[in-house]
Amino acid sequence: MSKPPIRNAAELISDRPTLSKLREAARGCRACDLWKRGTQTVFGEGARHAELMLVGEQPGNEEDLTGHPFVGPAGKLLDRALAEAGIDRAVVYVTNVVKHFKWEPRGKRRIHKKPNAGEIAACRPWLDTEIALVKPRAIVCLGATAAQALLGRQFKVTAHRGALIPSPLAPLVLATVHPSSILRAPDDEARHREMKQFTNDLRAVARALSSKSAS
Numbered sequence: 454m455s456k457p458p459i460r461n462a463a464e465l466i467s468d469r470p471t472l473s474k475l476r477e478a479a480r481g482c483r484a485c486d487l488w489k490r491g492t493q494t495v496f497g498e499g500a501r502h503a504e505l506m507l508v509g510e511q512p513g514n515e516e517d518l519t520g521h522p523f524v525g526p527a528g529k530l531l532d533r534a535l536a537e538a539g540i541d542r543a544v545v546y547v548t549n550v551v552k553h554f555k556w557e558p559r560g561k562r563r564i565h566k567k568p569n570a571g572e573i574a575a576c577r578p579w580l581d582t583e584i585a586l587v588k589p590r591a592i593v594c595l596g597a598t599a600a601q602a603l604l605g606r607q608f609k610v611t612a613h614r615g616a617l618i619p620s621p622l623a624p625l626v627l628a629t630v631h632p633s634s635i636l637r638a639p640d641d642e643a644r645h646r647e648m649k650q651f652t653n654d655l656r657a658v659a660r661a662l663s664s665k666s667a668s
């Protein structure tokens with residue numbers, strides 16, 4: 454008799470997981486159909502006990518091809534904003550709520566497609582276990598998909614961006630925009646304004662982290 458299909462990534466997670474065991478297990482994940490479209494699983498990366506975890510939506514085209522999170526244009530913009538906010542990338546862990554790239558073809562290009570609730574739920578055990586192992590002091594949700602996955606479906610980034618949200622996930626939790634939205638700004642002026650606001654949100658996290666350390 455053939456094995457029943459795995460519907461939830463939790464079935465692939467060992468009783469005593471480590472980040473490297475987790476990353477290895479996620480390579481073979483088939484808990485939703487996105488593995489069929491993506492080149493590979495793009496797991497989170499960063500310091501084992503990073504004090505700051507950044508959570509995005511899903512890997513993009515370059516992340517899918519290279520297998521690393523936040524290495525494409527949005528990742529480069531994120532690196533710049535972190536540097537401007539005085540946050541050392543070495544103390545950061547970056548990941549996504551969904552670990553495979555969801556896309557649809559447009560000509561020769563692969564265009565990002567938002568993951569649905571079923572895909573987000575199927576993938577959630579990977580993220581929950583990453584949070585449990587890294588135990589970050591601060592989590593920043595990048596964009597609405599990550600914020601609604603972690604803070605509830607009614608959460609609105611536009612209304613609450615940059616504000617600390619009480620959450621059992623970590624001592625400091627906040628949401629801001631996804632860096633890819635800055636790249637989509639209609640003109641240079643809007644892009645500059647959005648980048649400044651994004652950097653200010655990251656600065657607020659850096660300040661909150663240092664005041665928590667001092668207290």
Ligand code: SF4
Nearest residue numbers: 482484485553575576
């Ligand atoms: S998106 Fe997540 S749940 Fe779906 S196959 Fe990939 S790793 Fe598994």
